[in-house]
Amino acid sequence: MILNNLKIFVTVNTASEFLCFLAALIFLYREKSVAWKLFIPFLLLTCCTELAGIYIREFMAVSNYGIYNVYVLFECGFTSYFFFYLYKSYHYKIKWLYIWVAIFMVMYVTDLLYHDFSRFVSTTASVMSVVFVLASLYFYFLKLKDEHFEPLTFSAPFWWVSGTLFFYFGSTACNNFLDYLALYERITFSRSIRYVIFNILDIILYIFWSYAFICRYRQRKSSPLLG
Template sequence: MTLYFTVNTIIEFSCLLVACLCLYKEKDPIWRLSILYLLFTCFTEVSAIHLRKVLHQSNLYLYNVFLLVECGFISTFFYFLYKKYVNKSKWLIGWLSLFALFYTLELISNNFLNFTFKTASALSVAFVLASLYFYYLILKDEKFERLSIYPPFWWVNGTLIFYFGSTSTNIFFDYLIQDQISIFPQSIRYRIFNILNVLLYCCWSYAFLCKYLQRKSSSSSV
């Protein structure tokens, strides 16, 4: 069983637990959807470990499927965050259509055998830009928000850190994929993504906690 306990799985299951405790009574559907997304994330991670280390099979197709869910969830979450400031439904439809096109073309060019690396890299860049645009909307908004306890701000913080780090790492993919330091069993790239995962899910967990406290404060004031 210890085989399945990695940095990634531990932080993902921890974030899932926080989401379940904080969001199960949440009225906002997009925040509740986080529970299902994190559940699917944990399932994917554990299944990928089982395929690679137990069955000694490729798990790339599993991550290709996960990329679709990842794009759909993160994009939709951003859309609902934007709705408070602007209505960009056409942007969401256009972006998802463009993503589906590139994803399908890369799958075909890879003969459905490899991970859609280029599409994943483009996805990271898109989410970095989406995060920066959200910051711009906050700055333009006349309503004051205490950012230290503002759930969307911390959700976007985690998303920006992860996908900015992913973009930077992918630029140097050929170098980082190698085991440059012999005392470590994994590549530098793998360790960087461990750190990025921890930062992402810590920020998301804090966002879920802020959302819970916000809901409790609203209900007590009624």
């Protein structure tokens, strides 16, 4: 009985999140940069949120929208801050970060009130995904203009942004075609196409992020003053 209950918590999402958290813990533990080191608590929060969401859904038999609505705040805050950290070397002004966060909070509160706090803030999450896709593309644009050569194979920011772009672009496309995917709700192993797509996106995201942590570790070892 206990073993069966534990199996409920072991999914593609939870496994990939936990492995990425371990990678962050191993490779970023001695990191000097606050932005990079924040991945450790953020990924721990991600793991805890996923496990709590499963527990609420499976054992309490109630909606788990609430916990994911709270998590979206941390997801937006951390990801936005990390993009700003990557942009800083290109003289990016912090006022744009403040403006985006203010717009996000207005959408978030409006979304909650519109649905009487009873549903996931899907509209806000969709807009956030589009913004992060554009932010990723903007990073590529800055890289192309950058005269400083950096081999992308071992570039931690490049791999983090690439994973982020894949995930948010894929999730945006999936959400936009949600009605179409609903026509083919059940496929192999009684899982929806949307469920399978998001599992694939999760795997890509966390593999890319884990490799970014390894690259960051290599950079820090080769340059002890890196911060």
